[in-house]
Amino acid sequence: MVELSRKQREIQERTREILRVAKPILLAEGFQALTMDRVASLMEYAKGTIYGHFSNKEEIVLALALEAMRLRQKLFQKAASGTGLARRRIMAIGLASEFYTQRCTEEFQVEQWMRHSNIWDKSSPDRQTLIRNCEAGCMQIVSELVREGQAVGDLPTLERMSPEEMVFGLWAITFGSQILTASSPSLTALCIIDPIRSTRIHCCQLLNGFGWQPIHSVEEYLGMVDELSAEFHPQFEQIQREYR
């Protein structure tokens, strides 16, 4: 490790400060309200100085997103490190994801901004890679559990279907639900009263469909999720606090 000079530390600290200033603007007023001039004047630095840290505002968003995704990854890790069968631990990951969307609203929102092609495409490949790696890390946590389920014999393997491809399904269902919930303000108008409960049920039914033992009835499953929730929520909250 290289020792950093005082100046270097100052600069690093300022990078963090920029993110601290930019985040509430992005969240409260959207991307177009996040201007370099504004960040600069709020921080009482010249614009050029800000550009020394981030070569455009898209980079700021991706930097925020990376932080957010690291939090997500930590939650997943915690969930996966629980006890019991792989299926139970996968349920815990579902809960982690739910927690992230529900309780780490800001981070979840930042992730959404990052996905905008406008923003993604204008930021540097380096930062993109960092984010991709983090995403792959999250995925790996889950696919390990699938592998474990298969190894133990609880989950039948399928011809030409990798553990990652199974995760893809769970990922798609939770991700899809979250996006739809976040972007359709009128789900209730479409008779979708409780999207979170629905998503839980769909995950259960998907796992049942794959024959992942033990098979749970919906009632049973929802009960277990509540128990798991009581167990993990304090831990998730702890991680969230540390992150702040």
Next chain:
Amino acid sequence: MVELSRKQREIQERTREILRVAKPILLAEGFQALTMDRVASLMEYAKGTIYGHFSNKEEIVLALALEAMRLRQKLFQKAASGTGLARRRIMAIGLASEFYTQRCTEEFQVEQWMRHSNIWDKSSPDRQTLIRNCEAGCMQIVSELVREGQAVGDLPTLERMSPEEMVFGLWAITFGSQILTASSPSLTALCIIDPIRSTRIHCCQLLNGFGWQPIHSVEEYLGMVDELSAEFHPQFEQIQREYR
């Protein structure tokens, strides 16, 4: 119906012309490349004239998106109007959705632009409503099939779970898969070789999980999808041609 004067027809035609000009720019170069000045100069009209049709560029995107969604709706209608059991017809809708993503790439892409909060939020409530209605229409087509499955007794009903909430699951899984496929250029790096096949399987397993009769093994299901595909593709292509 009101007769339109020649002038009115001309104006209407120009609206269409604007969309024709704007679409390739949006698709090939993205939203920030779509400027009113550029559209105006390409059409050899003054900018103000374009603003007479669309009060900002976001409106243009939403207008394009509405066209796209109407195509999607037509595909869904065709799929739902097939013969056989509700489960089979739901599979056909899955295929319609696949066809839309795969073969109506441009329309699918336009839909993605519409979902950007930047764009959505800046366009008029009227146009937003049109789009929401179209989305609701698509959803209704599917939820009718769920109702039919339940009525016939093929699909067990669940406590506190509306047909729409069941559709939500299928919607989330296909939508989520499509977004992930479209936005993660390196799915193969994550060991997801064939996302389309995976998605098909996940839909099958979800339906199996819900106990929708007849239950299909994955092999069986994939075979049926191929058959259905042969049956519906020509019809879908027909609809696509009419739309152009």
Next chain:
DNA sequence: GTCAATTATTGACGCCTCGTCAGATTTTAC
């Protein structure tokens, strides 16, 4: 066919943001 009223079109304009870079200022190293 004329002409006034209505409707449509134009494009220069003001405002805003982006990202740059030459010059001013501060820090570092000796």
Next chain:
DNA sequence: GTAAAATCTGACGAGGCGTCAATAATTGAC
């Protein structure tokens, strides 16, 4: 103490947005 290196500054050019006063075209009554 001082010269070289690093850092910071903010005015500037480029370019997009949306407006609106001025201009042109169209309509329809006579």
